[in-house]
Amino acid sequence: MPLDQDLLARLKRHEVLEALRAGERVDGRDFEEFRPIELRTDVISKANGSALIHLGNTQLVVGVKLEVGTPYPDTPDEGALAVNAELVPLADPTFEPGPPDENAIELSRVVDRGIRESEMIDLKSLCIQEGEHCWVTFVDIHVLDHDGNLFDASLLASVAALHRTRVPRAEVVDDEVEVDETETTPLEVRDFPVSVTLALVDEHLLVDPCLDEEVVMDARVTVTVTEEGRICAVQKGERGSLPEHLLDDAIDLAVKKAEEIRRVVKAQL
Amino acid sequence: MPEYELHVEDREVVTPGELLAEGQVVASDGTYTEGDRVYSKVTGLADIQGRTIRVIPLAGPYRPTPGDLVVGVVREVRFSTWLVDIRAPLPATLHVSNALEEEVDLIETDLSRYLREGDVIAAVVKEVNPVQQTELSILEEDAPVRLGRLEGGRVVDIDPVKVPRVIGREGSMIRMLKRELECDIIVGANGRIYVRARKEPKSRREALAARALREIERRSHLKGLTEWLRSNLRRLARW
Amino acid sequence: MPEEEPERLISEDGLRLDGRKPDEMRPIKIRAGVLKRADGSAYVEVGANRIVAAVYGPRELHPRHKQKPDRAVVRFRYNMAPFSVDERKRPGPDRRSIEISKLSKEALEPAIFTEYYPRTAIDIFVEVLQADAGTRCAGITAASVALADAGIEMRDLVAACAAGKVDGHIVLDPMYYEDGHGEADVPLAMMPKEGEITLLQMDGDMTPEELKKAIRLAKKGCKIIYKEQRRALKRKYGEEE
Numbered sequence: 001m002p003l004d005q006d007l008l009a010r011l012k013r014h015e016v017l018e019a020l021r022a023g024e025r026v027d028g029r030d031f032e033e034f035r036p037i038e039l040r041t042d043v044i045s046k047a048n049g050s051a052l053i054h055l056g057n058t059q060l061v062v063g064v065k066l067e068v069g070t071p072y073p074d075t076p077d078e079g080a081l082a083v084n085a086e087l088v089p090l091a092d093p094t095f096e097p098g099p100p101d102e103n104a105i106e107l108s109r110v111v112d113r114g115i116r117e118s119e120m121i122d123l124k125s126l127c128i129q130e131g132e133h134c135w136v137t138f139v140d141i142h143v144l145d146h147d148g149n150l151f152d153a154s155l156l157a158s159v160a161a162l163h164r165t166r167v168p169r170a171e172v173v174d175d176e177v178e179v180d181e182t183e184t185t186p187l188e189v190r191d192f193p194v195s196v197t198l199a200l201v202d203e204h205l206l207v208d209p210c211l212d213e214e215v216v217m218d219a220r221v222t223v224t225v226t227e228e229g230r231i232c233a234v235q236k237g238e239r240g241s242l243p244e245h246l247l248d249d250a251i252d253l254a255v256k257k258a259e260e261i262r263r264v265v266k267a268q269l
Numbered sequence: 270m271p272e273y274e275l276h277v278e279d280r281e282v283v284t285p286g287e288l289l290a291e292g293q294v295v296a297s298d299g300t301y302t303e304g305d306r307v308y309s310k311v312t313g314l315a316d317i318q319g320r321t322i323r324v325i326p327l328a329g330p331y332r333p334t335p336g337d338l339v340v341g342v343v344r345e346v347r348f349s350t351w352l353v354d355i356r357a358p359l360p361a362t363l364h365v366s367n368a369l370e371e372e373v374d375l376i377e378t379d380l381s382r383y384l385r386e387g388d389v390i391a392a393v394v395k396e397v398n399p400v401q402q403t404e405l406s407i408l409e410e411d412a413p414v415r416l417g418r419l420e421g422g423r424v425v426d427i428d429p430v431k432v433p434r435v436i437g438r439e440g441s442m443i444r445m446l447k448r449e450l451e452c453d454i455i456v457g458a459n460g461r462i463y464v465r466a467r468k469e470p471k472s473r474r475e476a477l478a479a480r481a482l483r484e485i486e487r488r489s490h491l492k493g494l495t496e497w498l499r500s501n502l503r504r505l506a507r508w
Numbered sequence: 509m510p511e512e513e514p515e516r517l518i519s520e521d522g523l524r525l526d527g528r529k530p531d532e533m534r535p536i537k538i539r540a541g542v543l544k545r546a547d548g549s550a551y552v553e554v555g556a557n558r559i560v561a562a563v564y565g566p567r568e569l570h571p572r573h574k575q576k577p578d579r580a581v582v583r584f585r586y587n588m589a590p591f592s593v594d595e596r597k598r599p600g601p602d603r604r605s606i607e608i609s610k611l612s613k614e615a616l617e618p619a620i621f622t623e624y625y626p627r628t629a630i631d632i633f634v635e636v637l638q639a640d641a642g643t644r645c646a647g648i649t650a651a652s653v654a655l656a657d658a659g660i661e662m663r664d665l666v667a668a669c670a671a672g673k674v675d676g677h678i679v680l681d682p683m684y685y686e687d688g689h690g691e692a693d694v695p696l697a698m699m700p701k702e703g704e705i706t707l708l709q710m711d712g713d714m715t716p717e718e719l720k721k722a723i724r725l726a727k728k729g730c731k732i733i734y735k736e737q738r739r740a741l742k743r744k745y746g747e748e749e
Contacts, residue, residue: 231715242706285661285663329659358628
């Protein structure tokens with residue numbers, strides 16, 4: 001039986017707060033410091049694009065699969081995007097098998113909005129035949145080791161995987177789509193959205209919370225920033241509230257950190 | 270003389286988060302404080318008595334308080350306790366030591382010999398611990414009514430916050446009902462009311478009592494309710 | 509809404525398609541205590557949104573292992589009726605409604621003294637009967653009134669309202685057409701007493717400055733809604749503010 005999250009939180013809270021009072025974080029980082037990021041792409045040859053990320057001890061894989069499908073009636077000249085996250089039991093003692101729960105769904109939808117709203121993928125380039133056939137881009141997030149901040153790790157790995165995704169050649173012959181997997185072109189991407197998650201703990205904003213911080217945090221804010229420094233998605237989560245005066249700080253801090261993180265990740269692509 | 274300022278009037282309807290007073294006041298039930306500011310935490314009536322301010326809730330669950338007389342329904346018979354529904358968020362327990370004068374051998378005895386599921390009881394709240402576990406007793410000697418199983422009659426549930434209205438000023442409302450309808454009535458602080466007629470036609474008397482209780486619940490904000498109800502009952506109570 | 513695609517969503521004289529100014533809300537109507545069986549309830553109209561909220565509890569939580577020894581568990585179910593949108597919605601929860609349910613629960617919890625009700629559940633149900641953009645905000649607004657109507661002890665009410673970006677303008681409370689054709693949407697919930705934010709989402713395209721402006725505007729909307737929430741609760745007991 002895993003230790004109840006609430007019980008764990010009570011035990012951890014003291015430790016985390018002590019550190020904060022001393023001006024430190026429980027793992028020794030500065031308040032605005034993110035953990036080391038290590039990225040490897042093309043780790044799954046069966047996928048059209050993939051990436052494995054380590055964000056500190058947090059580890060997850062994203063695979064991108066392209067499948068031929070039908071365009072949505074309201075966007076007949078566009079391909080589709082579907083993001084899914086699985087919090088599999090091997091990644092954390094509290095994760096349970098079964099269909100995605102509300103945590104997995106929230107995670108996938110925040111990542112989805114980062115990709116979709118930044119318009120990093122030109123969905124029109126994924127149309128094969130207007131109104132009939134298109135590519136559906138499945139982005140599947142598979143968490144392997146949960147040590148906090150799945151939101152940022154997932155978007156980084158997803159964006160990296162999309163940057164490495166290759167689209168097979170597709171041709172319509174007698175109303176049927178013929179796919180040639182041997183002949184591929186890179187997926188057209190035109191942005192590099194980066195999300196920055198901040199944990200609010202005892203009136204402090206902590207960049208890239210680790211699990212110990214997440215179990216005690218009052219609230220969480222994720223701000224997703226495009227290459228131009230514009231904002232394309234925001235999400236507040238968890239049971240606490242966010243004092244008015246910290247919100248502007250959170251936005252400014254996220255914009256600043258997004259640029260740093262993007263630089264670190266791009267250097268590894 | 271310490272200063273204070275009131276932001277609401279006595280008997281005003283207030284809502285959660287509403288600022289009631291600032292300064293040197295005594296914040297009582299239904300309020301919470303931040304620094305020297307007093308806020309309401311429920312929808313209710315502001316009640317200001319000198320420097321003491323409280324909010325009387327206009328809705329809400331029954332919150333058991335030690336000493337309350339309640340009418341409960343036995344929900345489950347366990348090894349050494351009965352689990353009793355008292356319309357609070359959680360069921361209360363009645364331990365055998367608070368229910369029976371004599372010693373019983375728990376191994377040998379099935380407690381449903383004394384009280385079984387579905388039995389209606391009058392009980393007193395003996396203790397409420399910080400996590401809202403509520404212990405009942407039916408052995409309190411100074412209780413206002415005979416405690417224990419209530420036989421026959423019927424049970425009417427009303428909104429617990431309306432109980433003071435059913436009782437009336439110094440018991441005037443409930444005395445009037447008992448007299449006009451010739452019924453025994455036990456009003457639980459939990460809004461559960463036990464009614465049993467003393468005379469025939471019993472079921473019609475009890476039905477009329479139930480109707481009257483619902484009228485009180487519905488018209489609790491009206492002035493002169495006791496008189497209004499008395500004249501209506503005299504008109505209806507023709508057996 | 510317009511039959512033909514309008515060329516612009518904000519006219520030259522700064523008015524929106526439904527004639528509102530950028531910082532103007534749609535008409536709001538709030539009623540407390542509209543259902544008999546529920547412990548608390550509320551009905552909310554914002555524009556053409558029609559929303560009913562009900563609260564049950566605090567009540568014993570089953571199964572027992574889900575109980576929290578030191579507080580109530582708040583549960584929230586946001587549900588859209590099949591007829592609430594243009595194209596019939598398939599009944600039952602989808603990913604969108606599961607996310608909204610989670611965030612709405614988290615938006616209301618900071619306001620509730622959950623520590624007063626250990627081992628219990630407070631169940632909140634929101635039914636969208638007709639949707640016209642901003643249903644999650646209207647749902648939170650309604651749920652908060654229903655909680656107060658149920659007599660649950662709270663630090664404050666929670667008011668919710670969205671701001672958006674339309675034709676480059678930051679506007680308050682986008683309606684259906686603006687939501688579909690605008691550049692960004694920023695739903696926000698707050699406890700107005702202290703200005704604490706309990707829900708914040710954004711999707712679309714904004715500069716950091718635009719986002720801050722939208723947040724300020726949405727908060728202004730929340731304060732208007734807050735007044736209506738309080739009026740609705742007082743009106744139930746025959747008192748107008």
